[in-house]
Amino acid sequence: MILIGVGSNLPSPKFGTPLQTGEAALAELRRRGITVSRQSRWYESAPVPISDQPWFVNAVAAVETDLSPEALLSLVHEIEAEFGRVRRTRDEARILDLDLLVYNDLVSQRPPVLPHPRMHQRSFVLLPLAELVPGWRHPVSGESIEQLIAALASDQIARPMRG
Numbered sequence: 001m002i003l004i005g006v007g008s009n010l011p012s013p014k015f016g017t018p019l020q021t022g023e024a025a026l027a028e029l030r031r032r033g034i035t036v037s038r039q040s041r042w043y044e045s046a047p048v049p050i051s052d053q054p055w056f057v058n059a060v061a062a063v064e065t066d067l068s069p070e071a072l073l074s075l076v077h078e079i080e081a082e083f084g085r086v087r088r089t090r091d092e093a094r095i096l097d098l099d100l101l102v103y104n105d106l107v108s109q110r111p112p113v114l115p116h117p118r119m120h121q122r123s124f125v126l127l128p129l130a131e132l133v134p135g136w137r138h139p140v141s142g143e144s145i146e147q148l149i150a151a152l153a154s155d156q157i158a159r160p161m162r163g
Helices: 018-031 069-082 123-132 145-150
Strands: 002-008 035-039 043-045 056-064 097-103 158-160
Touching (some): 002 018, 018 035, 018 056, 069 097, 123 158
Antiparallel strands (some): 043 056
């Protein structure tokens, strides 16, 4: 199973709201030959770390591809750039964030680092992931999705969007 996190907290001049941008990013993955087999609901989440920037819109998608992890990471970075993402500083507001979270059970410390090194600390990843893949276990720690969610810091706020 390959999982990609989708996030946005700035409007896109081309696609609109962060939600519309996230949906357009999933459509772009499909257009480029990536099968999006399942997707969580969209969540709204507080920025991490807490700041005055706008809240994010996030989801997790299960995808299928023959691309290697390196090629898939390169593709998602290319899509981010085409959507207007400029990487300046970590944890900044952004038009689009596509994270390669998990690539099957691969564990790697070389780029791409897998599983994503901070995914187990992020409610905006774990809550949609629990919805998408109940019973999932972290390939390094072996902890269940429920254990990871229970261990989240209290400032980790994510909730399903209405509608």
